[in-house]
Amino acid sequence: MLRLYKARKPRPEFGLHSSNRERRGKLEQQAIEVTGLRKTYAGGKKQEPKEALKGLDLSIPEGSIFGLLGPNGAGKSTLINILAGLVKKTDGRVVIWGFDQDVNPRQSRAAIGVMPQELNMDPFFTPRAALEMQAGLYGVPKSERWTDEILELVGLSDKAEAYARNLSGGMKRRLLLAKALVHRPQILVLDEPTAGVDIELRAMLWRNVRKLNEQGMTIILTTHYLEEAEEMCDEIAIINNGELIVRDTTPNLLKRMDRKALVVEPRNEVSQEIRLPEGVTLETRPGGQMAFSYSRTDTSAEDILDALRAADVEIRDIASEQPGLEEVFVSLTSNR
Structure with a gap:
């Protein structure tokens, strides 16, 4: 059986193996490298073969919180299952923490x-018992x-000896x-990870994820709660129909949406017509x-404020609203 550990003192931090870091050296900085990854599921009597991944290229930096x-049906689950060694790829190369999945399958898993x-x-x-079994x-x-x-x-210390069948849904997710x-x-x-869980569990999960990440663990997150990805992730990759649509830092993705909103609370009643710039x-x-x-390309906030001043609008308060990740996601996937 593969032995992952050697006796060492002091105990390493979460997710870190000093011997592996020394082996990888300072030049390798990718936790995962996927090149030309393809997966085609065989068809049945009434179904055509399904190509779930179509030559996917993707790299994930060490120490990042990376959103997928x-x-x-985009291919996310297929990719995760291939990384975990649960699904056999059709073609391509997968390297996990410096280990080629085809050459060192145990180490990569x-x-x-x-x-x-x-x-x-x-x-x-x-x-x-479940953790002891998994460790074994x-x-x-x-x-x-x-x-x-x-x-x-x-947060399961007080439930350590309770049967898993008696745990709440949130506690079962903690156990996973x-x-x-x-x-x-x-x-x-x-x-x-937060599908169907309450606010308290979600907050606890993200605290723990940040703690693990701060100590060196690379985190890959898939979620349909786009506000979570926007808040948590350093970088995000969006895939659709088995292909990589875009991969960028979260701030850069948000900048892709050109439109924004200027929200004004007037102090007085607006009695005159506001002559707005074209396109506003x-x-x-x-x-x-x-x-x-x-x-933002065609108009500045100052142009709008000039139009308000010309209409004798007194401003009590003003705020700017940026597009969220959901708008970016929809714009990139809706036509594909």
Whole structure:
């Protein structure tokens, strides 16, 4: 059985293996490198073969929180399952933490932990037993297991001896995260981690994710809650129909949307017609607020303010609204 650990003192931080870092050297900085990745599912009697990934090229930097977005059926789950070693690729190259998946399949799988979307666990195991079993499967010696620390990290210390079948849905999701961490992976994949969970659990999960990331773990996040990706991710890749549509930093993606809004709360009643610059539209909101939508390429906020001054509009308050990631996502995938 593959042994991932050697006795060492002091205990390494979450997700870090010093020997692996020394082996990789200073020049390699990609946690995952995917080149020309293809996956075609065989068809049936009434179904044509389905090409889920069409020559995907993607690299994910070490130490980042990386968002992997796309509509249903885009190929995200296929990509994750290939990375985790659960699905065999049709063609292409996958390198995880410096290990080529074809040359060193065990090492590449050991470098990654996956928190799946589905609640798959033995209902008759306690959280402690489930973590001990998972650690055994990865060959982690008992002297180097950190079961109690993981249970505390995910907030399950008081449920350590409860049967999994008696846990709430939120607690079961915490247990899935805990199982993904038992072998101290350098890369953690979170597949729709907050689907159907409450606000408290979501906040706890993101605190823990940030903590792990600060200590060196690379995080890959797939989510349909785009505001989460916008808040959490350093970089984002959007895939659709098995192809990479765009990959950029989160701020740069948001800049791709040219339109923004200037929201004005007038102090006085607007009695004159406002002669707006060409291309600027006005929406009146509850409470008398006026939202001016405009193209940053063609118009400046100062142009709109000049039009308000010309109409003798006194301004009580003013705010600017930037486009969110949802608008970017829709604009990039709606026509594909």
